[in-house]
Amino acid sequence: MSDKKNDKLVIQNIGLLLSGDLEKPILDADTLVVVDGRIAEVGKAAEVDTGNAAVTVDAKGTAVTPGLIDSHVHPVFGDWTPRQSQLNWIDSFLNGGVTTMISAGEVHLPGRPKDIVGLKALAVTAQRAFFNMRPGGVKVHAGAPVIEKGMVEEDFKQMAESGVKLLGEVGLGGVKQGEEAKQMVAWARKYGIQSTIHTGGPSIPGSGLIDADVVLEADADVIGHINGGHTALPLDQIRCLCEQCTRAVEIVHNGNELAGLYAMRTTMELGQTERIILGTDSPAGSGVQPLGILRMIALLSSVGEVPAETVFCFATGNTARMRELDCGLIEVGRAADFVIMDRAQHTAGKDLLDSVRLGDLPGISMVIIDGVVRCRRSRNTPPATTLAEVL
């Protein structure tokens, strides 16, 4: 499929339109109009201009959600990961509804440079490489340097001027003390670079423990995998992180499920649901999970007893707002990234939301990025009961 954006794309007969917005997770509309890769109109068929579309998609009464965002991945280069020696893993995530990924550091690169010149060069190279090439069409925001001792303000200024917009997980490099991390996170923030921090026990031999005191002192924008990657902090420390700061609460698939559910409930009890965002933290020792974000949605909705339409917001609008992305919400002007899905065949759920509430995964029938159809019936989800169709 080409990267060319269609002039105009219409999706009609939408049975359920999920907005990604916690304030109003379900929209009263059945038609989306996209012009040049952006959402141009959202409404009822009779109210919007569907004429002269280059592509018309019939959703056949099924559901549309904003493309899913994976807030925590570890890409390397292209669609290859050395962690589990896999090819085309990003394309597989596309088949799981993921349209945007955010790097928490290209830490799996064999021979990754740890000297300051080298780590800066890698960050710039990774940012460029993924900007220039989107595996499967997926938007991978990469170029996330892992900070090391000895970095000075000028390093952050230089990286920002070179296009670096993210820090890799603080704590994966030599900087593990709160005070030192705090200074570098502040420099990063000053130049518009967003930060995340490793939370919990070591993930693989060679990484270390970051406890709640260090996370709070460092004050990164995202409490990376608050439920551990995989070893979680004690629950009282997780409560502390939820209560004592307002940073994003990131829950990941490759973490501790009990701690993830606890972090979600605690944040919701505080009335701060908008802080909850989802990631997979893959590729990792636990593997590569193309359906990881969908599995998180099903877990948090079913075992966590939260309405499915709310949990979809965690993986779309919440992440988009926390990460300052132009996608993730069904809103005029936003990037036209969508997943069309239906209840899976033979689920006990009576409709899509009910099936997710019962812990089943949806069946994806189409994924659209910037108004371009990128994947038809998913090769990875259970088959959808009804499939959307390009007319």
Ligand SMILES: [Zn+2]
């Ligand atoms: Zn980590």
